[in-house]
Structures are given as C-alpha cells and as structure tokens.
Amino acid sequence: MIMLEFSLVQNFTPQLGNNSSPEFNTLKNEVTLVLERVFREAFGMLFRRIEIRSFRQGSVVVESELTLNNNGSSVPETSDVVMALVEAASNNSNFSLPLNTSSVVATRISATTAAPNVTVAPTAAPNVTVAPTAAPNVTVAPTAAPTTSTTTASTDPPTSSEGTLGLTFRLDRAFTAALSNPSSTEFQTLAAEVVREVNNVARNLYRSSFRRSIVNSFTSGSVRTNLTLVFDNTNSVPAADIATSQLSSALSSTTLNIIQGSVSAQSTSTSSSPPQSTLGSLAVFSLTLLAVAQMLIDF
Template sequence: MPPAPATMEPKIELGFKLQQNFTSQLTNKSSAEFKQLSDNVTTALNTIYSEKYGAAFNRTFIKGFRYSQGSVVVDAVLIFNNGTTLPNASSVAKTLETASSSSKFSLSVNTSSITASGPVNVTTSPPVSTMPPAPPTMEPKIELGFKLQQNFTSQLTNKSSAEFKQLSDNVTTALNTIYSEKYGAAFNRTFIKGFRQGSVVVDAVLIFNNGTTLPNASSVAKTLETASSSSKFSLSVNTSSITASGPVNVTTSPPVSTMPPAPATMEPKIELGFKLQQNFTSQLTNKSSAEFKQLSDNVTTALNTIYSEKYGAAFNRTFIKGFRYSQGSVVVDAVLIFNNGTTLPNASSVAKTLETASSSSKFSLSVNTSSITASGPVNVTTSPPVSTMPPAPATMEPKIELGFKLQQNFTSQLTNKSSAEFKQLSDNVTTALNTIYSEKYGACLQSNFHQRLPV
C-alpha cells in the first residue's frame, strides 16, 4: 500500500510591490491582516491568469509578504497543470503589467517592480521556456536560540495548545519585524521549532531568500541583542543567552533578478502512509470540512510529537497530503519534512518509530501497524540519497479531464471563484466525485485531485 508519491507541479515564481504600507501583522500568516491580503491577491491573480491561460492555469499560492522601503512585496507562485503548455516568464509578467493598467483591477501594483522566473518543470524533458528555470534550492537558514524571562509551563511543549500558538505568534511577529527591517528583501521568515524549559528557551530558525547575501551568525545575534534593549520591543529576552549558528546554505548559483521573488524551494522529505482503525466518511475528502481539519490536526500533532522526540532538531514538521478510502478505513498520506538532508533518517527508521509509538497506550492514533509504509528520503541536493531505499520520484500528476452538465439553473455568481455560490457548489461537486472515484479506484486516486482540475 504505497503512499501517494511526492509530486511537483510546474510553477512560475512571481514577485511585485503593492503600493500600500507594510505592517508587522503581514509577517504573521495566522493574522487577519495576512489572510485578508492573501485572499485579495490570490483572487485577483487567479482571475487574470485564468482568463489569459485557460485550463493550463491551476492556481496561485502566496508564499508571503515582505517589507521593502515601507511597501509590501508579494512573493507568489503560479501553478500550472501541464509543463508542456507553460507560458514563459516574460508573458506572465506582461499579463500582470497589462492588468494593472486597468481601473477594474483590484490591486495597486508598482509595475516597475514585477519580476517572474521559471518555469520550474520537474519532467525529464528540458524546459521549453527561453528563460532558464529557477533551480530547486534548499532555503538558507540560521539557527537562533535565546531565553525569555518568563515562566515555563507544560502547555508550551504541546504545539496544538493555545499557549504554544500564542507565544509562537508573538515571537514570530517580533523576530520577523526586526529582521525584515535589518536585512530587507534578503530575509524571508521565522519558523519556531519549539520551546524548552529553563526559563523559556526559544528554538527558532531564520529563513533567508538567497544564500549569497546571507548575514553571518554574529550579525543575527547582535540584531536581537540591540532590539531587546529597546522599550518598544515586545519580547523580554535574556541577552546573555542569545546564540546563533549557521548559515546552512546549499545553493551555489547566483540570483538572476535584481529583486528576486523568494526562490522555489524544496526541503528533504520522507513519504509516510498508514491506515487508521476508524471509519472513512466522505467529508474527509473535503479539505475545507470540519472533519478533515480535525483529523488533520490530530494526526499532525501526534506525528510531530513522536518525530520531534526521535530526531530532535533534524525534524521540521508534518504535512498531511490527504485522506483516502480503503476497505472502509482511513488511509493517511503524509509527508515528514526535515531541516537538513545530510542528517536524514532512513525510511525504515521512520516506519519503525511510528510502529513503536502505536504500541503505547499514550499514543492518540489508532494505527494499523501492518499498513505502515515509508519511502525516501527525497533530497534535492546534488549528492545521491543516503537511504538504501530509492526515493519516490518527483513526478507530474496524471490527470483526466471530466466535464458534465448539472440539471440546475446557472447564475452569474458561479463565474466568481471567491463567491459563496461558487464555493458551495464546488464543495458539493468535489465531495461527490471524490467519494465515488475513491471507492472505485482506491489508492490510484489522489484525494486532493479536485484542486488540480478546473471547475
């Protein structure tokens, strides 16, 4: 019962400046400000690129927002359905430039700032664009640790607790603010690995956009020390405890743009699949349903806990690709993401860790241990993978286009992908089709295929 393979889709990186003021809330992906702007940009870009490229275009993904001279820099990825019909980067940039000149376009774009690179196409055939594809790169990182002058509580060891989330958001926002101001476009984001006792020890990772312009560790530490001496800084930091190490930089090629968007990145991964001893319901095929979100949170928390304990700082996070039907049970397709390809465990160790945890009464998931499979690692450095098992190949996802008529009246709201009418009908159709095709084809079908097909 192999897990769904690690896949990539052809992408074009898109970056541009919005003519609006940057606020620190935009560095926090869980803030209302980030979500609102992300939705606005996504809807606007989906509209113009769907009109321009039709069925070849799939969707927009917002990687983040950055500070640049007071303005907002958007780092976006345009995802397409087929590498053989990809537009080139100059066409993508020109499409946004043209749209921005219209009074009907909802975004206020600085057209001189528009950059596009790629496409990144993972098929074995060479890219058809006249521009070189942006290489798949690991994101350069600097490890940062420090103590907060506050009491430690046991809830801070639980990444799903309100206490963990609140402190993580506070620390992330504070660090994103000072490092964006210090390093500008070179800085990407902060990732909180966890909190430890003594008072509260913060283990964080600072992620940068370009390995050739990385600051050194001492500069990173000094920046936090200086910020901590200001009464305006929101964190109470024990400055004598600040440590920084790195950078970890795996890229060798220079950037090709004067204002590059955050590069297309890959992280080393191990694919993990297993069955849960619980009944499958059709709601689990719908990623926006409460049932999907609840089970995804439960599985993510459980896996993060056991693999953080097993592999420590080498482990980063769990990503749930989807849930599938198999003989009435729930099949979990997950990806374990690690921080460093040189210290990756092999697949058999990953599988054994889950098997051992599942035998404990304290483990929250009811796993069919005979169903556990792991493959990889998929490591994007040029050195060969260290596992004795071959990595799951990076592949384009095979698709079948399906069209049909519904016996109901059409309304103009259905042309607007952000409307409640479109979302409701899309969810209904997606759930119905996922159910019948999962039952018919089982593991052959990706549970999230509805995201790949134009509706």
C-alpha cells in the first residue's frame, strides 16, 4: 500500500473538511475517477484501488491510499507512482485535475499502519471507500479549475528537515519587466513551465530523494532563472559540482531552450567565509590605532 499526497490548485472550503458534505463527495469522486484511469493505464493488473482519505487546506491537499497487487519484484517503486501521476498531468489532454505537479509525494506503508494515517484529518471517516469498479470514463469534469494556476507550487518553502540545492541557468528568451514580478501572469506562466521541466529531469536523475523545485526569481540576461531544488534531507542532496554536470546534460533536452554552459548548481549550506567589515568596526579599529600611537608617544 502506498500513501499518495498531492495538492490541487483550487480554493479550499470548510465543506471539504467534512466527509459527509456534498462538496467532499463530489471532489472525492472526481479525483478517484482520474486517479483510477491514470494508475490502471500505468500499472495494468497490478492496480487494485485508490481511496481518498481526506482533503485539507493548502490549496487543497489530497491524502489518498493506493493499493497494488503484490507480485513480488514487480511491485512499482514509489518514484514510479509519482512519475505516472506527474506525466499524466503534464502530457495527457484528458487529465482534468488542476494538479500541482511539484507537490506529489508517495510513501510506502504496511497494511497494519495504514489506518492510523487518518489522524491527519480528524473529521475523515476511516471507512470511506470508493468502489473500484467505477467506469474509467475519459470525460473532463466541468468544474475543473484552469491549469494555468498551477504555478503556486513554485513558492512552497522547504521544511527544516529537507535538504536544498541552488540552481541557476539562463533561458534564450527576451526578458520583460513583468518577469521580475512574482504576481504577474508572465512570471507564473514561465515558472510553471520551468518547474514542470526541472521536476521531470530531477526525478529521473535523483528518483524518490528529490521532492520539488521552487522558482525564486527571473532576472535579465537573457532570462536568468534562480531556483531551489528540494530533497528528502541534507544527506540526499548531491554535490554541487556533480549536480552541475548532471543537470547541464539532462536539461539540454527540455523545451526550456537553456543557453549552453549557463547551468550551475550551488550548495546552500552556511558559508564559512568571514563576515565583511562594517563602518562601525573600521571606526573602532582606527580609534584603537590612535590610542596605541598616543601611548607610544607618551612613553
């Protein structure tokens, strides 16, 4: 069994926290239908069912359980589950959920520990199940939020337990003033494209140890892009020089049109360089020298 958590970019309402409300059940059925179609296509007979456990705020965080048939070595890895969902959202025109592709996290759990997980949402009923026979229709739910808003994922900050790596590169595109404003449509549209491509590359390179990427800024020259890559923990963060080589090669095949030789990864650990001198410290140093000189003269 695999715990699957991800965010939908749409407004959270109190009704979604109540598993007896029509709003909860409408969204539950919509999400279930889409996930069943994705995982049946990805894993075939290995797929058994998907259960929606709860919705919580941020924008709408979905907590679910994916159950797969145990066929020994053929059981998919958690990284395969993440990739299946991300690729479906990125490449399938029939994918109707406003998925935040950088928020998908899959964790393998044992059957004996599955039930206590409902404590993250105290109002969720532990026996809420979804009939696995729901027809895998390919219809698009008319209430789906527009996918252009998926950029909010790029602002999720890393937690204290996660590890980070800085990443910069330049895009061969014309810079506009709107790209310096994180609230602008231009910034959010480009951020969504960058996050999607970088996440796909990083997940292929670092598998389940990589979690998401965050766009920090766009500046001129041509479009200089500054990101933070987030990993499970500090031990899973690759060395900056190795990551630079790996990402330079892998990102060249994306649609971002990255300028060759501009990719650079930087360690985000605390710098050991000495602090710069301030005007106050220089003034104290000067007065000290004058005092010493006066003592020598008096002597």
